[in-house]
Amino acid sequence: MSVLAVGSVAFDSIVTPSGRADNVLGGSATYFSLAASYFTEVRIVAVVGEDFSSDNDNVFKKRGIDIRGIQRAKGKTFRWGGHYLENLNEAKTDFTELNVFEQFKPRIPPEYKDSQFLFLGNIHPSLQTTVRSEMDGVRLTGGDTMNYWIQGARKELLETLKLVNVLLINDAEAKMLAGDNSLARAARKVLDMGPQALVVKHGEYGATIFFDEGTFGSGSHPFRAPALPIEEVKDPTGAGDSFAGGFMGYIAAQGELNREVLKRALFYGGVMGSFTVERFGTERLQSLTKDDIEARFQIFRELTHLE
């Protein structure tokens, strides 16, 4: 089944302790859709500028991603520059040039309307709500957000959250959204805002999914998936979006939606994030095989499973 991703496509300039990459293809929807493409059909809604080349297009096309929803606007593509110091968990932004992304109004091509899975990337909550309202027949909506919207567009975000089935954010975002420094309490409060499940991404420590007891039954314990201890994280950019892509892609490929599917999806999210950080930009995500992914899934399993 198809998953539709809405978000940013960008050119990134990245410096890490391992080296640098200039003007490489990036953006949340790019990482998401490449990661999801190993599991299911992917469609993307985004905006790029006149500097977006056919080589750039081909990165998506080679992975079979439907890019009819990528609008071409006058001007330049969104550009972001950032660097990481020794603490690879935190990006320092050097510059942000929104360019065509500043006026981005997602337009859903008619051919996309039958998508059963939807991922609302990190854009203004009002746009997320509009996209969701234009889609009939969606079985599951995943969503992302960030501190900027949590603080600056809280009212709109709370409306969006009523429409999101699974929210994927990090520890700091979850605590900020709930106004609570206990992750377990914050998770309960976020679930009360609408989502049936909350995925909290812990960076190098993996991720936890919290389940709404009203949906999944009382005593629905949370579930944790590990991250792989990696000797050299070359570039952490896009790890969270790749996680979301693996997570949603796996879910979309399954016939049914239940707790066990969501648990496995959490593992596949970690798997895809672990590949991304091994190279700069989307390089590693462009050249994986199903066998690579299954082999790493087994490593993740061995990482936490007792005999």
Place this chain on the structure above:
Amino acid sequence: MSVLAVGSVAFDSIVTPSGRADNVLGGSATYFSLAASYFTEVRIVAVVGEDFSSDNDNVFKKRGIDIRGIQRAKGKTFRWGGHYLENLNEAKTDFTELNVFEQFKPRIPPEYKDSQFLFLGNIHPSLQTTVRSEMDGVRLTGGDTMNYWIQGARKELLETLKLVNVLLINDAEAKMLAGDNSLARAARKVLDMGPQALVVKHGEYGATIFFDEGTFGSGSHPFRAPALPIEEVKDPTGAGDSFAGGFMGYIAAQGELNREVLKRALFYGGVMGSFTVERFGTERLQSLTKDDIEARFQIFRELTHLE
């Protein structure tokens, strides 16, 4: 089989967002031995002052802990005061009164000499080395240390590490000891210093054990155990020492030493740490049952195991 714990016994005064406790029984060897006592026979070597009451003794005795190795010295028992702000991962020290602990010279009672398992708590590395050298027939030595010794007694610590089979420290300590900000690389460097296994404690994110490939075979992947997302952490003091106690206690209770035993021990470490933080001081650790522990072990398993 018996495990011998060497470390501190103290009176703690603790303030957390949940409340406060004054002059309660604490210290690394206290938490360690109480946690380990649910799995195996425990012996303790420590020092206390004239203010240490028979009520304090009884906390150990009720758990069957052999306290013949607790020396009584003139003066007062080690006292520590600290508080935690919203970030419960970090204690702020209000005062440290070493008192009798300042001149602590561990003395091993003859009756303890046949201990097969040894835990060297967080004391000066030279004392750790001396204790280890006085013990014949030890099958496995666990050890702890801290930034203070890593920076201030590095040479002595490197000697100790040659005698330690399993080192248990946290992320920051592992990175400082190795001089490397990548946890996976730091782990390899620490294992090159002597230990056959390294347990890195991640606080609310659980713990990872790294295995020396020379001992456990090449391709010995690390293993991760979760921590339980807890709504209200009342007092994090002693969680790491309780972890070590559960870990070593479980190992000491098994007939054999192998990778699978160490993996399960990591889970039991997390289980004991999770109980400790539910109440102030050692309160929760004094009143557990085997059933409590097994029930929580099952929850930890469900927290990470796919069907």
